[in-house]
Amino acid sequence: MTFDPAPFLARPGVPELLAALKVEADGVRFVGGAVRDAILGAPVSDLDVATVFEPPRVIGYLEEAGIKAVPTGIEHGTITAVSKGTVVEVTTLRADVETDGRRATVAFTTDWAQDAARRDFTINALYADPRTGEVADFHGGLDDLAARRVRFIGDPHARIAEDHLRILRFFRFHARFAEGAPDADGLAACAEMANTLKSLSRERIADELLKLLALPDPHATVAVMQDHGIFDPVLPEIDAAGVERLRQLLAFEREAGRKFRPIRRLAALLPRDPDVAREVASRLKFSKEQRDRLSSAAVPAEGSARELAYRLGPLYAIDRIALTPWWESASGRSRADAVRYIERWEVPRLPVKGGDLIAMGLAPGPAVARTLRAIENEWIEHDFADDSAFDAIVERHLANARREA
Incomplete structure (x- = not known):
């Protein structure tokens, strides 16, 4: 299969970067999410390339071409290149030598297939020749893209053992790209190894969870996660009632035409108890703003829409109204109309001090x-x-x- 690399090549500085990394000698290829999303016709934000050259040589080639090279992850082979304002992650082909589920020791290689074997999912192990657009697929990723399926590369247990965060990534990628039930082998491995999530930093868990909840409709995937005990080791507060509250919130968001707010969706998953919300926010190492918002959203809405907006601020007021299905506006407005009104209303100041x-x-x-x-x-x-x-x-x-x- 081939895809049109022209949009990538049209980005300022990309042709120069590819030339510096010897694209004519097959020294560099587009890789991963950029290739996947281009094939799907989805917008491509981040551009990643893989190269056969080890980091010191990558830095040398880039600097010779006048391209800024920042060693952001040099121990794992990653250099951030800034070419005419375009930022590209350049990673040397590698293989995992040793891993404990949180970090890996790597060895560099010139074998594209060996590099593909250490990646997480088949749909992320796609490499494209910038000259021809020809896609190299070592693990059936193109077929999985066509089937809207997310599969681990090789043995799911082995891939999860290399990086425990892949459990949460499996579900996030399923919610974003897949249709129907998750891959049975992958789901079984994630359920069996869910306890390994305890070894991860809470910041990594929070980041992955909020990315999942920021997707257009994560409800079905979250329900599968709850049914299979994925949350139990790190967020046991999430239960079937919380999943149902999430479903109701998503329905309200569609009715009201609201933006996706992952913190609000997390609040739906948790019991309506500010103390629980604060404890979860502390456990996940949230910022003060995130902690305050999560605990505020746990309180049911009381009072008029304008009173809530005045006392709490518009965003916090919308959180409470969106998460309180039984709230009724004294003005006769529906919840959706009340939310739209709050967004337009200029909150007044008390005229006296x-x-x-x-x-x-x-x-x-x-x-x-x-x-x-x-x-x-x-x-x-x-x-x-x-x-x-x-x-x-x-x-x-x-x-x-x-x-x-």
């Missing part, structure tokens, strides 16, 4: 904050009253504060 109350005669002290809160609460209760109605609220609470003083 503590300094204003002091200027109106209220003595400085705790009474200022109490009065301000009381004013704000009534202002919200009256649907963000303005002008004379707001002035009346302020005068009433100022009078109360003076009497108490």
Whole structure:
């Protein structure tokens, strides 16, 4: 099979990079996801190439051609090349010598088939000649692409033993590329070896999980993972009820035309308990922003859409409304309409500040904050009253504060 390499070659600096790596002598080929996605007609973002030359020689060839070479993963043979602004990952052909499931010791090779044998899935072990577009397929990846199937290369147990993260990648790639049930051999191996996920850093697990949940419709795949105990070693909080909440959220997203938000989808999978959400966020080493959002999303929506947006911020308000199927808008809006309204609504600011109350005669002290809160609460209760109605609220609470003083 061949594909048209012209779009790759049209990128600034790519022809020069290929020439530097001796493309005319078959020293370099396009590889992996770029080839896979081009064959599928999908957009190609990252461009990777494989080369027969070892890293020091790669750096030398690139620098001779005036191309910036950054040794981002030189111990594993990876050099990041920047050619006329285009970033390309250049990796030397290699074979795994020793691995513990988290990191590998590699040996470099000039054998394309040997390099293919150490990759994870057949659809990722595709190499394309930049001159002709001819695709080298050593493990049936083209047939698997045509069949919409994700398969490990060789023995799934051996591939997982080399890198335990491949369990989660198997399901993410299935959700993205495959149709129907997962490959039976791969699924069985992932279920048998799920406990090996405990050896991985929580950051790697979180990154892979959020990538899965960012896909258009991960529900069926997540359901398979839950049924086969994949989450149990690292996220035992995810159960069948959580998978059903995810299904409901995805249906709401389609109805409302919302963007895919992986943190919101993770919140759907977890129990509606902020303490549980905070514990999971801490375990997965989330940022403070991610932790706050996950724990906020665990609280059911209460109050009007505008009150939620004012008190929480629009994004957090949308999370709660999207994850609370029984929430009803006092205005009669549907959840979907409420979400669309929040995105357009300019959240107002309370028209008075503590300094204003002091200027109106209220003595400085705790009474200022109490009065301000009381004013704000009534202002919200009256649907963000303005002008004379707001002035009346302020005068009433100022009078109360003076009497108490």
